[in-house]
Amino acid sequence: MYLSDTITAISTGMNNAGIGIIRISGEGSFKIASAIFRLSSGKSVNTFESHRVYYGFITDDGKTVDEVLLIALRSPKSYTTEDTIEIDCHGGNLVMRRILKIILSKGARLAEPGEFTKRAFLNGRMDLSEAEAVTDVINSSNEYALNNSIKQLTGKLTEKIRLLRDKIKYEIAYIESALDDPEHYDLSGYYLRLSNVTDEICDELVSLKKSFNEGRIISEGINTVILGKPNVGKSSLLNLLTGEETAIVTDIAGTTRDALKQDIVMNGLSLKITDTAGIRETDDIIEKIGVDKALESAKDADLILMMIDSSEEIDETDIKIFDFIKDKNAIILLNKSDLKQKVSENDVKKFTQKCIMSISAKDETGIEEFKAKINEMFLKGTIDYNDEVILTNERHLYLIENSIQSLEEVKNSISAEMPEDFVSIDLKNAYEYLGTITGEQTGDDIIDEIFSKFCMGK
Numbered sequence: 001m002y003l004s005d006t007i008t009a010i011s012t013g014m015n016n017a018g019i020g021i022i023r024i025s026g027e028g029s030f031k032i033a034s035a036i037f038r039l040s041s042g043k044s045v046n047t048f049e050s051h052r053v054y055y056g057f058i059t060d061d062g063k064t065v066d067e068v069l070l071i072a073l074r075s076p077k078s079y080t081t082e083d084t085i086e087i088d089c090h091g092g093n094l095v096m097r098r099i100l101k102i103i104l105s106k107g108a109r110l111a112e113p114g115e116f117t118k119r120a121f122l123n124g125r126m127d128l129s130e131a132e133a134v135t136d137v138i139n140s141s142n143e144y145a146l147n148n149s150i151k152q153l154t155g156k157l158t159e160k161i162r163l164l165r166d167k168i169k170y171e172i173a174y175i176e177s178a179l180d181d182p183e184h185y186d187l188s189g190y191y192l193r194l195s196n197v198t199d200e201i202c203d204e205l206v207s208l209k210k211s212f213n214e215g216r217i218i219s220e221g222i223n224t225v226i227l228g229k230p231n232v233g234k235s236s237l238l239n240l241l242t243g244e245e246t247a248i249v250t251d252i253a254g255t256t257r258d259a260l261k262q263d264i265v266m267n268g269l270s271l272k273i274t275d276t277a278g279i280r281e282t283d284d285i286i287e288k289i290g291v292d293k294a295l296e297s298a299k300d301a302d303l304i305l306m307m308i309d310s311s312e313e314i315d316e317t318d319i320k321i322f323d324f325i326k327d328k329n330a331i332i333l334l335n336k337s338d339l340k341q342k343v344s345e346n347d348v349k350k351f352t353q354k355c356i357m358s359i360s361a362k363d364e365t366g367i368e369e370f371k372a373k374i375n376e377m378f379l380k381g382t383i384d385y386n387d388e389v390i391l392t393n394e395r396h397l398y399l400i401e402n403s404i405q406s407l408e409e410v411k412n413s414i415s416a417e418m419p420e421d422f423v424s425i426d427l428k429n430a431y432e433y434l435g436t437i438t439g440e441q442t443g444d445d446i447i448d449e450i451f452s453k454f455c456m457g458k
């Protein structure tokens with residue numbers, strides 16, 4: 001029932017634009033198109049040829065509603081694998097709604113959000129992780145997130161998960177065969193091999209799990225906090241990076257009171273950057289709250305930009321901040337390089353191992369180098385240049401953690417020399433968790449595997 005009805009929706013945004021696309025998918029698509037579409041000659045089309053574009057008009061009760069291009073895609077060669085009609089109409093809100101209404105009056109149902117992709121998945125055109133990547137592609141806010149989503153969309157994660165699942169499936173099948181047919185399958189010494197295989201798979205899963213933080217940073221943005229004493233130029237840097245007068249800048253120490261957050265895209269990476277109140281001992285209640293807030297937001301930061309005014313000597317407060325950031329990802333920015341220098345990079349090196357860079361927020365010098373440094377820190381050049389799969393999806397992370405846990409159980413059972421059917425249960429769990437990532441079903445395929453690989457047909 002679910003798959004046989006015909007759905008429709010406006011697939012482009014609902015703001016007036018040059019062109020809008022309305023999609024119809026399902027068995028009734030072509031019939032509906034025949035009923036509402038006239039060629040420019042005035043004739044109706046009874047049979048649309050697949051993968052052809054038709055020029056004509058949408059009509060309602062003989063009245064012309066819009067001039068359109070209509071694309072016909074016959075099953076299975078369409079996004080959903082069903083008969084599909086795409087109507088390129090004018091992108092006005094009213095005209096699109098009117099065409100949609102006509103299509104609905106001819107028997108189509110309004111699609112639920114994501115239903116075209118859901119059908120593509122249910123009809124086997126893509127697996128679950130690929131379907132999930134479709135929304136990631138749409139929601140990507142920077143180039144690296146987009147590259148990674150495209151990789152997932154084209155099956156890179158699926159490939160990796162399948163490979164690991166195949167290895168696990170082989171071992172499950174081996175154990176089951178041996179338990180069924182002990183005369184022909186010898187399990188002595190088997191645990192040593194299984195232990196090695198389990199370690200290998202676990203290593204791969206653990207590195208996938210670790211990639212999640214990188215993935216989160218890529219898709220959500222680097223949570224960056226600018227920290228430093230008052231008047232060192234923190235707000236000036238924020239304004240420079242956002243390209244706007246976002247924060248108030250004055251030569252009065254203690255100008256910024258509240259934490260100020262901005263999203264920016266820099267060299268293809270997203271940054272969620274927070275300008276904070278200058279750190280100092282203060283009796284001003286409001287400023288004190290601001291200082292506490294600054295330190296609090298720095299606690300969960302992916303990156304701290306500690307700023308120092310290089311035209312002033314380093315003091316106790318700077319040293320306290322060095323200590324505060326010692327276990328964190330940080331860059332020390334020696335600002336105001338345009339002024340007479342009282343602090344050099346070497347002076348700062350006595351206090352911290354972090355990367356130190358000279359900049360001038362006023363003259364905008366050293367900024368490109370500093371931006372390049374951030375890319376180097378967070379991408380290590382990997383994502384663009386090789387096929388490494390990076391995890392970005394919480395659901396996938398959860399399933400991978402569960403499968404690691406199950407494989408740890410396998411290792412425990414091996415160490416405790418538990419019987420093989422025990423081990424087999426945890427292997428199956430790991431196999432199922434991974435299969436849930438790609439949306440595959442367990443059960444029958446394991447049985448098929450036993451027959452195909454181990455030739456039991458005797």
Ligand SMILES: Nc1nc2c(ncn2[C@@H]2O[C@H](COP(=O)(O)OP(=O)(O)OP(=O)(O)O)[C@@H](O)[C@H]2O)c(=O)[nH]1
Pocket residue numbers: 228229230231232233234235236237248249250251252253254255256257276277278279335336337338339359360361362363
């Ligand atoms: N010469 C020079 N002056 C700078 C530079 N960067 C900032 N300033 C000046 O330093 C003063 C303080 O700048 P802000 O950006 O407000 O400093 P802040 O760190 O945000 O200060 P608080 O909000 O008080 O903590 C302003 O007068 C800026 O114009 C720089 O690179 N060179």
Ligand SMILES: [Mg+2]
Pocket residue numbers: 234235236247248249255256275276278
């Ligand atoms: Mg400020």
